[in-house]
Each structure stands twice: as C-alpha cells, then as structure tokens.
Amino acid sequence: MFHSLSTGVLTVAVAAALGLALTLSSGLAAIAVLIVIELSAYALGVFVGSILLRYPAFGNLIGNIVGFSLLAIAGVTTPLGLLPRAVQTIALGLPLSHDLLSLREVLGAGDPGVFLPLVAQELLIAAAYAALAAISIALFL
Secondary structure, eight states, rough: OHHHHHHHEEEEEEETTHHHHHHHHHHHHHHHHHHHHHHHHHHHHHHHHHHTOGGGGHHHHHHHHHHHHHHHHTTTOOOGGSSSSHHHHHTSSSSHHHHHHHHHHHHHTHOOOOOHHHHHHHHHHHHHHHHHHHHHHHOOO
C-alpha cells in the first residue's frame, strides 16, 4: 500500500510541477482520496484472496484478471462515461471508480458537494468488500 500511495502522491506532485493548479487544501484532499483508493483496493484484494485460498493454483491468473479488468473499466484508461451502461454499472460496484471521479474533482473544480459523496460511496464499497472477505475467510477456516 505504501508503494501505491507514494506513487500517487509523486504523480500529483509532478503534475503540480508541470502546471497543475494545486492548493494546500486540494493537495491534502488528493492525498486523502488516494488513501481511500488504497483501502478499497486492498479490501477487494483481500476478498479475492480469501476466495483463492480454496484454489491456490489460480492465484496469479485470477489476480491479474481482476487487476487488469479493474484498470480497464474503472475509468483509469477510458473515461467511465464513454463505456457502455452495463460496464459502468459493474465498474461502480468495484473499487476505484468513485475515487477516480472524486480525485479528478478534487484536482479540478474542487467542489466538496461533488467529491465527498463519491468518497463516501468508495468507503462503503471498501467496507462491503472487507466484510465479504471476513465472511469468506471465516467460512474457509
């Protein structure tokens, strides 16, 4: 988690050095959003890992499929609004989508009325995946 968080902070710092208008409050908000991204992605990873405890031979394959699928549909490479509605619905049930939207808002207009509900939704998704992971691990044990 530290590696990803430090990479995100470094990316925002480089963007600011290249001309991104960044204030102290938007910088701190961006770091907070990056932390929520880490938590939600970690919760999904623990959930997927809890399922893969039953099928260890598929760990790398499934991990790569989940990771690359998340990057493909969550708005990292293609804006979420350009994807088909069904794909958007799936993406909004996974970590990353809400936080990418909120990070873009924090670094753009910075309207708390827009980005705070998105961060709250991402925290709920993280909590849901963490709960599913706990249930899955308990069933496995």
